Amino acid sequence: MKNQKLFKTNAAVSIILIIGFLLTSIFSYKANYKASLDNIEQVSSLTSEGIYYQMRTIFAKPVNVSLTMAHDSLLIEHLSDRASREDSGRYEKKTMDYLRSYQEKYKYDSVFLVSASTKKYYSFNGLDRTLDKGNPENQWYYDVLKSKSEYTIKVDNDEVKGADNKITVFINCKIQDSGGKVIGVVGVGMRVDSLKKILQKYEKESEIGAYFLDDEGIIQISTAYTGYEKTDWFKIRGNEHIRDKILGWKKETSDLDIWTKQSKDGVGKSFISTRYIPELSWHLVIEQKTGKLIDEMKQEIYGSIFMIIAIILAVLFIITSVIKNFNSQLTYLMTEKQTLFKKVTEQLYENIYELNISKNCPAGKSTERYFESLGAGDIPYDQGLRVIAEKQIKEEFRDGYVNTFTPENVLREYKNGNHHLQYDFMISEDGEHYFWMRIDAYTFLSSEDKCIHMFTYRKNIDEDKKRALQMTKRAETDEMTGFYTRAAAERCIGKVLSENEDAMYAFFLFDIDNFKQANDRFGHVFGDMAIKEFTAVIRGHFRENDILGRIGGDEFAAFLPAENLETVEAKAKEISLSLSRTFTDGVSSWKMSASIGVAVAPRDGKDFVSLYKNADAALYETKQRGKNGYTISGRL
Numbered sequence: 001m002k003n004q005k006l007f008k009t010n011a012a013v014s015i016i017l018i019i020g021f022l023l024t025s026i027f028s029y030k031a032n033y034k035a036s037l038d039n040i041e042q043v044s045s046l047t048s049e050g051i052y053y054q055m056r057t058i059f060a061k062p063v064n065v066s067l068t069m070a071h072d073s074l075l076i077e078h079l080s081d082r083a084s085r086e087d088s089g090r091y092e093k094k095t096m097d098y099l100r101s102y103q104e105k106y107k108y109d110s111v112f113l114v115s116a117s118t119k120k121y122y123s124f125n126g127l128d129r130t131l132d133k134g135n136p137e138n139q140w141y142y143d144v145l146k147s148k149s150e151y152t153i154k155v156d157n158d159e160v161k162g163a164d165n166k167i168t169v170f171i172n173c174k175i176q177d178s179g180g181k182v183i184g185v186v187g188v189g190m191r192v193d194s195l196k197k198i199l200q201k202y203e204k205e206s207e208i209g210a211y212f213l214d215d216e217g218i219i220q221i222s223t224a225y226t227g228y229e230k231t232d233w234f235k236i237r238g239n240e241h242i243r244d245k246i247l248g249w250k251k252e253t254s255d256l257d258i259w260t261k262q263s264k265d266g267v268g269k270s271f272i273s274t275r276y277i278p279e280l281s282w283h284l285v286i287e288q289k290t291g292k293l294i295d296e297m298k299q300e301i302y303g304s305i306f307m308i309i310a311i312i313l314a315v316l317f318i319i320t321s322v323i324k325n326f327n328s329q330l331t332y333l334m335t336e337k338q339t340l341f342k343k344v345t346e347q348l349y350e351n352i353y354e355l356n357i358s359k360n361c362p363a364g365k366s367t368e369r370y371f372e373s374l375g376a377g378d379i380p381y382d383q384g385l386r387v388i389a390e391k392q393i394k395e396e397f398r399d400g401y402v403n404t405f406t407p408e409n410v411l412r413e414y415k416n417g418n419h420h421l422q423y424d425f426m427i428s429e430d431g432e433h434y435f436w437m438r439i440d441a442y443t444f445l446s447s448e449d450k451c452i453h454m455f456t457y458r459k460n461i462d463e464d465k466k467r468a469l470q471m472t473k474r475a476e477t478d479e480m481t482g483f484y485t486r487a488a489a490e491r492c493i494g495k496v497l498s499e500n501e502d503a504m505y506a507f508f509l510f511d512i513d514n515f516k517q518a519n520d521r522f523g524h525v526f527g528d529m530a531i532k533e534f535t536a537v538i539r540g541h542f543r544e545n546d547i548l549g550r551i552g553g554d555e556f557a558a559f560l561p562a563e564n565l566e567t568v569e570a571k572a573k574e575i576s577l578s579l580s581r582t583f584t585d586g587v588s589s590w591k592m593s594a595s596i597g598v599a600v601a602p603r604d605g606k607d608f609v610s611l612y613k614n615a616d617a618a619l620y621e622t623k624q625r626g627k628n629g630y631t632i633s634g635r636l
Helices: 002-070 073-080 089-106 136-146 192-206 240-247 291-348 365-373 381-392 395-405 407-415 462-476 486-499 515-522 524-540 565-579 608-624
Strands: 110-115 120-123 126-130 151-157 167-176 182-191 209-213 219-222 256-260 270-277 282-289 351-356 361-363 420-428 434-445 452-460 505-512 547-550 555-561 581-584 589-592 594-601 629-632
Touching: 002 089, 002 151, 002 167, 002 182, 002 192, 002 209, 002 256, 002 270, 002 282, 002 291, 073 089, 073 167, 073 182, 089 110, 089 120, 089 126, 110 167, 136 151, 136 167, 136 182, 151 219, 167 192, 182 192, 192 209, 192 219, 240 256, 240 270, 240 282, 351 365, 361 365, 361 381, 365 381, 381 395, 395 407, 395 420, 407 420, 407 434, 407 452, 434 462, 486 505, 486 547, 486 555, 486 608, 505 524, 505 565, 505 608, 515 524, 515 589, 524 547, 524 555, 524 565, 524 581, 524 589, 565 594, 565 629, 594 608, 608 629
Parallel strands: 594 629
Antiparallel strands: 110 120, 110 182, 120 126, 151 167, 167 182, 209 219, 209 282, 256 270, 270 282, 351 361, 351 452, 420 434, 434 452, 505 555, 505 594, 547 555, 581 589
16 A cells, blocks of 8 residues: 555656656747747847838939929920920930930939820830830830829839840839820839849848738739739738738838738748838838747757656656655654644634535534434435524524535535635524624545545634624724714615615704804813714614714714605604703703704615715705704705
8 A cells, every 4th residue: 555655656746747847848938939939020120120211212212303303394395395396306315315314313224204195105215115005015104194193103024125124113203284284204213133132131131021012912022023923912921811901001100010820831920010111102011930930949849858858767766765765754744733733623613523525414423413413414414504504593694604515615616726615603502692603614635535525613703703893883983972983874874775776765964053153162072062962862863773973073964764755854853853952061051953954865866975965955955044943855
């Protein structure tokens, strides 16, 4: 038996060590992985910002140059005067010289002009072709004419003779005469290859993918694609689910960051950072995959696991050599501790009982005898619990007692990790005299029968409970008058109103007339004695269960059930007459009276604040009429 326990102990220790090391590795992996993901986000954001500002700088100049040409008055005049001269060689040479001057100045790969009247396309080398409408290659020109924008950016092949159809980014600007009529299109072009080199540099340094997309999701510029190929980035990357998010992001001052569930190649996740470039009407998209990162971290974790296994084996060898001695010492200490615990609990508690909660029955002879003594010896524990409650426990505590210690609740609390239950209640041994009792119950899994057991410890707490209740009462009671404090009165009245919303109640508010004069004339001792007599008269007109409170220095309240308005008014009149009296301390005399305001629930309110407000308004009306009387709210 001992060898078997030793084997189980060693096995448990081994499992704990293995799990501990594995969890450490996993947490370390997760921490490193998270740090790497944070690094990916930072790198992607910085790369996005770098490309964003570099591209804006690159495109700002050609856009400004194209706009400058489009608004050049000489060029506008040149195009407007074309009808008489456009077919002449002199017109073509002037156009060519104009375009060549810009090409030589700014070194653009393409500088062109299209006449709207003749559809002739001029480059800095001269007349190149005529843009027939039926040719798909010329559709860009007609799209520019229809566009509402002052300029457009188009990635296309350069058809000019000698350009070898190289893919070029064209900035196309409309030229308008003084009447707003479009008379031509002018612009410049830059080869995509130069822009690709910039992206290649960033991709190599940061291991990211960089793309420029138009509002349709078509790749305009990347290291592998151009707008000429009409490649949809969302389709080739498998990111259709984020199309609307990215294309809908038009904030140029901040990035939109998105983690996709899985990259297109199926390895790890992808981090997407996008920013809108309004000058180009393009979306810059930076994508960084985690596949390589995961592979590297897997290699690290495999190495860590191998080292962990070696360490665990060494630790287990050492533990096995000392575990027998440790177990013997542990057994001795546990036995001594249990003996001491039993001795201490027997001194603290009156009765200790054991119950088998899983089998719903008493456990142990003493517990069985206790149930038998109360006539619950041959029935299940949960039924016996109700018998005990009926015979010994005060009625208002019975449901709480049964619900706390019923097997269903005990098992539910045990499963939730709560092994300690406690309940305070009043109990009687003779059926007449009740005292406070506390039950502390502790649940545990018995190693003998594999059932959930519960020890219950009963302790007489009558003195402590009465002392606590007395202290609570003192805290809630005004020392001079014995009335509730304002806070306590408000709480009690609110509780009654919430439990009986439709019942009729009367709320009386009393104020001693001219009380300040009595204090000033005869002193505060005299005033205190007057308050005591005033409240004694009030108390004499109410029942024990009515709520009486001191709301302020010389302001008092009473709250009680009411039958009808007639009885409320009769009560107000009766108290008003009683409070109108001469008070004397044996030396001095003072004419005492009260102003009374009355509010009725639920008519004047269903909470303390509403009733107090209406009663105070009624009291004010009494004072306005000369004091020494009463006013019922609603009859002002």
